[in-house]
Amino acid sequence: MHKRFTPIFAILIILATVLSACSGTPSGDAEAAEGILSRVLERGYVVCGGRTDLAGFGMLDEDGRNLGFDIDFCRAVAAAVFGDAEAIEVVPLTAADRGPALQTAEVDILSRNVTWTASRDAQWGNFTNVMFYDGQGFMIRKDSGITSTDDFDGATVCVTSGTTTxxxxxxxxxxxxxxxEAVIFEETPAVYSAYEEGRCNITTSDKSQLASVRSGFADPDAHIILDITISKEPLTPGVPHGDDAWFDIVKLVSFALINAEELGVTMANVEDMKSSENINILRLLGVEGDWGYTDLGLEADALAKAIGAVGNYGEIYDRYMGPEGISFTLPRGPNNLWNEGGLIYAPPVK
Structure with a gap:
């Protein structure tokens, strides 16, 4: 019996091997499985999927330098890995490009005010740690006659395609x-241009995005963001599937920025804090203990370098959206620390 079936089993094994080789894994997963961290180190910089058209989150200054809340997070990761916050390349992505760029590992990090959802976690990549709690709202003109959502029936609404919005x-x-009636555009700037031109009665997006866009209108005061939130939008950096070490590094950087604010470690005092008597600060800054840097192949002071490069979570937020923010002012609300009435919370670094 064994002699009779052995050739058949051999053929089946060969066939299965060929089919497996042909089908393989999705290209992004295969590339990620080779090791994102090793590719990043060999390349010498972090490729960050972002944007250049949203004040406060991803924009260009007058010299063409990338700035923004999301961009500073990428810089923090680069500082942790290379000790150089400028070791990044920002790849501008449309809303429709975000998933494919992460799936194919075109980018090492997707940090582009992206909502973390169950389907995206399964299909796009691994989402790290919520960095901004948001919710979808509506913007209208003051003179529209609309006073509440009860007046929305029959309205035209400008919206970006391929989004949770x-x-x-x-x-x-x-x-x-x-x-x-939905007036749909693939490019987000086109949505707001159409709205400002009067091609729709209403536009909708995350409230932070609406505030950002309104700040750039010719007459911001002519527009109102209604006091209604219709969804949960946890904005979260993502990384490609397949490399747990890289996933851990990006998460740890986010943990460090949040813990730094909680512990009072800032961009200005990070070096002085290395002589603190607070053991949690010493661990965070790599002076004492091992928070995982040995296993991840990083330097002991990797997180200290990240904080020194961009500041703590609160400093990053205030730089762009605080009372003296360079983009606009947006109260932190749920983006306050957990011990100050907000939702921003991170596991301890130790």
Whole structure:
């Protein structure tokens, strides 16, 4: 019996091997499996999927330098890995480009005000740690005659395609038994240009994005962001599937920035804090203990370098959206630390 079936089993094994080689894993997973960290180190810089058109989050200064809340996070990772916050390349992505760029490992980090959802976690990549709690809202003109969502029936709404915003919009109108006409654009700037030109009554997105865009309008005061939130939008950096070490590094950097604010470690005092009597500060800054840097192949002071390069979480937020922010002012609200009434929380670094 064994002699009779052995050739058949051999053929089946060969066939299975060939099919496996042909089908393989998705290209992004295969590339990630080779080791994102090793590729980053060999390349000498971090490729960050971001944007250049959203004040406060991803933009260009007058010299063409990338700035923003999301961009500073990429710089923090580069500082932790290379000791150089400028060791980044920002790849501008449209909303539709975000998933494919992460799936194919075109970018090492996706830090582009991206909402973390269950389907994206399964399909796009690994989402790290929520860095900004947001929610979808609506913006209208003051003179529109609209006073609440009860006046939305039959409205035209400008929205970006391929986003949770588009899906939430559909769900909202369906849930409330109202009709609307969607004016859809792939490029986010086109959405707001159309709205400002009067091609739609309403525009919708994350409230932080609406505040950002309104700040750049010719007459910001002519527009109102309604006091209603229709969704949860946890904005979270993502990394490609397949490399746990890289995933851990990016998460740890986010943990460090949040813990630094909680512990009072700033961009200005990080070196002085290395002689602190607080054991949690000493661990965070790599003076005492091992927070995992040995296993991850990083230097003991990697997180200290990240903090020294961009500041703690609160410093990054205030740089762009605080009372003296260079983009606009947006109260922190849920983006306050957990011990100050907000939701921003990170595991201890130790």
């Amino acid at each position: 588009e899906q939430n919009l559909s769900d909202f109108f369906r849930q409330h038994g109202m009709d609307y």
